[in-house]
Amino acid sequence: MHSNLLSFKDWASEDATSLLKFAIALKSAPENFGKPLEGKSIVALFEKPSLRTRVSFDIGINKLGGHMVYVDSQGEPMEKREDPIDVGANISQWADAIVARVFKHSTLEKLAQGASVPVINALCDMYHPCQALADYITMHEALGEIKGKTLAYIGDGNNVAHSLLILGVLLGCHQVVITPKGYEIDPNIAQLVSTLASENGVNFTISNHMEELGQVDVIYTDTWLSMGDNTPLSDIKNKFMPYQVNRALMQTSQAKFVMHCQPAHRDLEITGELMDSPESLLMQQAGNRMHSQNAILCYLLTNIDITQI
Ligand code: CP
Ligand code: NVA
Numbered sequence: 001m002h003s004n005l006l007s008f009k010d011w012a013s014e015d016a017t018s019l020l021k022f023a024i025a026l027k028s029a030p031e032n033f034g035k036p037l038e039g040k041s042i043v044a045l046f047e048k049p050s051l052r053t054r055v056s057f058d059i060g061i062n063k064l065g066g067h068m069v070y071v072d073s074q075g076e077p078m079e080k081r082e083d084p085i086d087v088g089a090n091i092s093q094w095a096d097a098i099v100a101r102v103f104k105h106s107t108l109e110k111l112a113q114g115a116s117v118p119v120i121n122a123l124c125d126m127y128h129p130c131q132a133l134a135d136y137i138t139m140h141e142a143l144g145e146i147k148g149k150t151l152a153y154i155g156d157g158n159n160v161a162h163s164l165l166i167l168g169v170l171l172g173c174h175q176v177v178i179t180p181k182g183y184e185i186d187p188n189i190a191q192l193v194s195t196l197a198s199e200n201g202v203n204f205t206i207s208n209h210m211e212e213l214g215q216v217d218v219i220y221t222d223t224w225l226s227m228g229d230n231t232p233l234s235d236i237k238n239k240f241m242p243y244q245v246n247r248a249l250m251q252t253s254q255a256k257f258v259m260h261c262q263p264a265h266r267d268l269e270i271t272g273e274l275m276d277s278p279e280s281l282l283m284q285q286a287g288n289r290m291h292s293q294n295a296i297l298c299y300l301l302t303n304i305d306i307t308q309i
Contacts, residue, residue, distance in 0.1 A: 002015075002300070003118055003300070004112050004118050004119045004120070004300070005118070005119075005120045005121060005129055005130075005296050005300065006105070006108050006109065006112065006119065006121045006127070006129075007105075007121060007126070007127040007129055007162075007163065007166065008127075008129050008132065008163065008166045008167045008170060009127075009166050009192060011167075011170060012170075013170045013171070013172070013199075013200055016167060016170035016171055017170075017171060018306050018307045018309070019133065019295060019296070019299060019306060020133065020136055020137065020140065020146070020171060021306075021309055022295050022298070022299065022304075022306035022309045023133060023137050023291055023292055023294075023295035024137060024140065024291075025309045026291065026294055026295050026298065027137070027288070027291040027294075030063070030294075033298065033304065034065075035064060035065025036064050036065065036297075036298050036301075036302040036304060037061060037064035037065045037066030037096075037297060037298075037301060037302070038065035038066070039065070039066070040061075040065075040066040040067075040096040040097070040301060041066065041067055041068075041069060041094065041095045041096055042057075042061050042066055042067070042068045042069070042095060042096060042097045042098070042099060042297070043068075043069050043071055043091045043094075043095040043097070043098050043099070044057055044058070044068050044069070044070050044071065044098075044099040044100075044122070045071040045073050045078070045087070045091075045098065045099070045100045045101070045102075046070070046071070046072065046073060046074060046100070046101040046122070047073045047074060047077055047078060047100075047101060047102045047103055047107075048074065048101050048102075048103070048123065048227045048228065049074065049227065050101060050122070050123075051263070052262060052286050052289050053101060053122050053123065053130065053131075053289065054070065056286075056289040056290040056293060057099055057122070057290075057293055058070070059290060060290040060291075060293050060294045060297070061294075061297065063290075063294070064294055064297065064298070066096075066297075068099075069095070077102075077103055077104075077107070078102065078107060079107060079110075083110065083114075084107045084108075084110035084111045084114065085110045085111075085113050085114035086114055087111060087114065088110065088111040088112060088113065088114030088115030088119065089114040089115065089116075091115065091117070092114075092115045092116040092117045095117060096117055096301055097117050097118045097119070097120065097297065097300065097301055098111060098115055098117060098118070098119045098120070099119075099120045099122045100119060100120070100121065100122055101122040101123045101124070102123075102124050103124070103125060103228055104124065104125055105121075105124045105125055105126040105127065107124070108121055108124055118300040118301060120293075120296060120297075120300070123159060124159065125159060125226075125228075126159055126162055126186065126189075127159050127162055127163045127166075128159045128160050128162075128163045128261065129163050129167070129296075130289065130292050130293050130296060131160060131163060131164075131261050131285075131289070131292075132160075132163035132164050132166070132167040132168075133167065133292035133295070133296065134285055134288040134289045134291070134292035134293075135164060135220070135259060135261070135285055135288075136167060136168070136171055136173070137288045137291060137292055138259065138281050138284045138285045138288050139151070139173075139217075139218060139257075139259075139281075141284065141288075142218075142256070142257050142281055142284070143217055143218070143256065143257070146168075146171045146172060146173050147171065147172030147173070148172060148173075148174070149173050149174065149217045149218070150173070150174040150175075150176065150203075150215075150216040150217050150218075151164065151168055151173055151174070151175055151176070151216065151217065151218045151220055152175075152176040152177075152178065152213055152216040152218070152219050152220065152253065152255070153165070153175070153176070153177045153178070153220045153221070153222075154177075154178045154179075154210075154213075154219060154220070154221050154243050154245055154249075155179065155183075155221040155222055155223075155224060155240070155243055155245075155269050156179060156180075156183050156222060156223070156224050156225075156226070156240075157177065157179040157183050157184045157185035157186070158185075158222060158226050159226065160222045160261050161177060161179075161185050161222065162185060162186060162189045164220060165177065165185070165189065165193045165204075166189070166192065166193060166196065168202075169193055169196045169197045169200055169202045169204065170196060170200065172200055172201070172202055173202065174202055174203040174204070175193070175197070175202065175203070175204050175205070176205045176207075176212070176213065176214070176216060177205070177206050177207070178206075178207050178208065178209065178210060178212065178213060178243065179208060179243070180208060180239045180240055180242075180243055181208045182239075183239075183240075184206070184208075185206070190206060210242060210243065210249075213249070213252070213253050214253070215253060215254050216253050216254070216255050217255060217256055217257070218255055218256065218257045218258070218259055218281075219245055219249065219250065219253060219255045219257075219258050219259070220258075220259040220260065221243075221245040221258075221259075221260055221269045221270050222260060222261055222269065223263065223264070223265060223268075223269060224236055224237075224240045224265075224268065224269055233268075237268075240268075240269070243269075244268070244269060244270070244271065245258060245260075245269060245270045245271070245274060246270070246271045246273075246274060247271065247273060247274060247277075250274065250279060255279070256279065257279050257280075257281050258270065258274050258275075258277070258279050258280055258281065258282075259281045259282065259285055260275070260282050260285075261285065262282060262285070262286060264282065
């Protein structure tokens, strides 16, 4: 049993599988679970902009019977005003959980250190766990059983890639990551994923070469420049363009579906044509953000036993 969700990196494969199953069950029959967050207050503190995460948390919490208080911290990083340890301790006086989108993972760790209520990572520099769970719910809906399928992540080796890899190997999904040279995933995450992959009998390939893509079930990409990275697009565009996810790539890889966490940039990391195509799971992923987060909230804040679902 975990008391926070900062990342999936210390989760057991069985627990990850139970959480996915529970999220699917909660989505398909929410009436079976009543209003599990009745009377609960959740503070959502964001240092960066958001459409999907903010709105889906707010509406999801409301549907579960609770309510959300949004704290806009976009003016300056939280720790400039107050130590995140103290922020966590203060919020715990009033609220039942903290959802936070921050620049640095260490800010979440400090929040959790000070808090006596669960802390949920709504994106940081290293991870985006709520997104990854929504993505595997979506993949399950599109392709059935996750175990044994292959997901290829192409583009910048970022927070979204890290969470997809960690949760993916825990769920038994083979992983291919192809990034331009100099934009690889974090080496510590690569090491962790490699260990988890061998423990779980999963294939894990890292490369800078598109020729190594092979045959996959799903291609996933994300923005080439993440929030807070002020590198001009013109500095990286030529380097990333060969990694664009487009129709030709879908054909050579025989991928059945394309995924992207959004916000997406049409005709940069993914073609607009592919975003709008029948192979696109983008809107299903966005929709599943709420179901993913509702499952995480129930797991952390209620006494529902997700292993019994
Ligand atoms: N995918 C995602 O987290 O979107 P937002 O940045 O709009 O929340
Ligand atoms: N990698 C992107 C994901 C946005 C949801 C970012 O951090 O900006």
